[in-house]
Amino acid sequence: MSDQANDWRFALQRHRGTAFAALLFVAIFTVYLSNHPAGFSWNVVQTAANKAALLAFVAAAQALVVITGGIDLSAGMILVLCNCLASTIVIGATPHALAGVVGVLVAGLACGALNGALVVVGRLQPIVATIATSAVFFGLALILRPSPGGSVDETLADLTTSQIGDTFPASLVFLAAVIAIVWIPFSRSIYGRAAYSIGSAQSAAFMSGLPIRRAQLLAYALAGLLSGVAGLYLTFFSYTGEAAYASGNSYTLYSIASVVLGGVSLAGGRGSLIGAVFGALAFRTIGDLLFIFNFDPLWQPLFQGFVLLVAVSLSSVSLLRVRNRLEWFA
């Protein structure tokens, strides 16, 4: 085999999870579009894209943490908190509204940094630390907005949720831009590499002299930032803020489902943000598929769960090859 062919083969092997998620999404979305009662229209795509982009941001946040072998159970509540905050400060004249955007992003980053500090400095287990902070974040959101309300700068909102030239959904461009700005520098920095190494073999990463503490902290902080972007985006989308407990929790759970669907290993070390984004898009489309076929909405959770189960089972096939049974528990 030529060197060039080898390059392709190894690249594919490495990005198998991401490629799987992308293909899964394309396949499901094709079924969705071709059976949509209204047929193909950019409006249909826009509606689907806006809903999916929200989850995609949270899934990307989740992926950052999961790659290090951790988990962020507060992602959904950071979204809720930033939604409430955005509905309070992203208002008024343009300079004021833009300052508000910065404020929301800083808040998200700070939430993530707190999670990271608890895990890295406080040495708490990620599950414990983020369950606790998720309650804190929700509490803050509730104080900020005891009842639903508020508003948001409409220019910014329309800019990010409408269509570009009456065709392509702006939300997807927004999503791609944010992911690119966060992911490309991170994944190509020594911190990104250290993040993967921690998830893959923490002691080997330490022995190799990688900056494992800073990398972990950065991963959690950036995850908070992305959840914050999601909260901001929800505000652009809904024009209000609401401390919605159930919705925060379901975003957390769905983000974990999306990450798994996107080929990111919950054990850490494997997968990418791009995969998680496709996982989120696919997960949302699966949910919408039933409406197209006029099924009773009651069936939606059952169907969604079933598809998820099948998709994640595929990743366990390799366990059949294990030659030492102890490796099942490693």
Next chain:
Amino acid sequence: MGSSTIFRIENVSKRYGATVALHNANLAVRAGSIHAVLGENGAGKSTLMKIMAGVIGPNEGRMLLDDREVRFATPSRATDAGVICVFQELSLIPDLSVAENILLANPPRRLGMIDAKAQRRLAEEALTRAGAPDVHPNMLVRDLPLSRKQMVEIAKALARGPRILILDEATSALSQADVRTVFEVLKRLRAEGISLLYISHRMSEIEELADECTVFRNGRSIESFAAGAQSRQETIEMMIGREYKHVFPPKPLKPPNAPLTAPALTARGLNWSGQLNGINLELRPGEIVGLGGLDGQGQRELLLALFGVLRQWSGSIAVDGKPVRLDGPRAAKADAIGMALIPEDRKSEGLMLPMSVAENLTMAGLGRVSRFGVIDSNQERERVAELLKRLQIQTASPDVPVGSLSGGNQQKVVIAKWLLNNPRIFLLNDPTRGIDVGTKQELYRLLRGLADDGAAILFYSTDYDELIGCCDRALVMYRGRVVSELAGDNLTERQLLAGALNVSAIDEQKAAS
């Protein structure tokens, strides 16, 4: 040898609690030379290497690099100073590519971001230097076979620009052809002025490579000499000579022509994953059979294979003459088989540390204290009391967490928990590591008692003293094979060590006389 000393270790000591791992060790490494470090298990070689590589800190003594005192608080400090270690337990990240691993901590960067092209070029150069140009830099390390991983590990060390390169059993997983390649690489590095510290138990490798040798024994550096100044025999003599401090129960005297009992456990031509290579073994009721050899020669894998933990082995295993293929510990402990395995790491594989002593004691034999699937707490208490008494386990109460017990008492619990099942075959994986002398002696007596009651015992130990004192015969393993079987007057430290190093000590003795 005219080259100057660039690295010096002076009177370095390291203690773990009461255990002395290293005592006043000295070592001087010359520029552009290969220095071999020899010694038995637990002689202090690995501790010394870890201190040099900044993994652990010494309690006393100092290290001098270019005549200046240095302290390495972390592995990366040692790396910065040019002291680089190729670890036996691989330090590679399985989910990253070969190129990413080779330049892991210090990749080439442009505008703060990793320059993938330059990284690949540098990785290819390092692989070529390490003699492994066949490894593709974009492959994931997890997909490489063990021998290639070891070559990548060497390439990773070379890419860091070592001044002193430490190789700790770095050729243990390599094929003969790879070993040749690595030797050429090491000789070239020496010619380039790099100093190499080479830890190996293969005498032939050391004879070919080394310029100088230092022998360690019981945590002390015994002697340094120019390679070739001492014969194999003399070198082995230097490595042995530990103090005998244990008291062992007497071995039963068997009449010389007594008929052999039928073996309880038989293995024929057992192969697994390149780590077990045609093992033959017979274990009879009433005997304690030792497993010797240096660490990591397949002893652990053999015990796991017999206990049904490994899959896809070939060959045959028979219990009471009937072939079996066990699918796990549950099958192995069933009455028809009656096996028990005492694992090497009691904290992860032997005990549930937060659970109580009583719960741990009945863990493997719960079926015997329950009726219709419900645990009979009266019966459980009775059995637990019996076991505590029988093994004299020191505990404030059966209900305290087992993690609160001393190491020796924890180990007694690990063994005691199997006794409820009355096993007929015991597999022990270095059960006395890190426990006190008194408890060790109790364990020896317990094992002998079990054997006298008809149990067959396979006892892997890294302590030769134990193999000699406690076992009726011993099998020495080397690279997944049983290379010698020793019994009676042949069961000596010299013979055990010769087997472990895979050299024939008897022949040399004859040749010398």
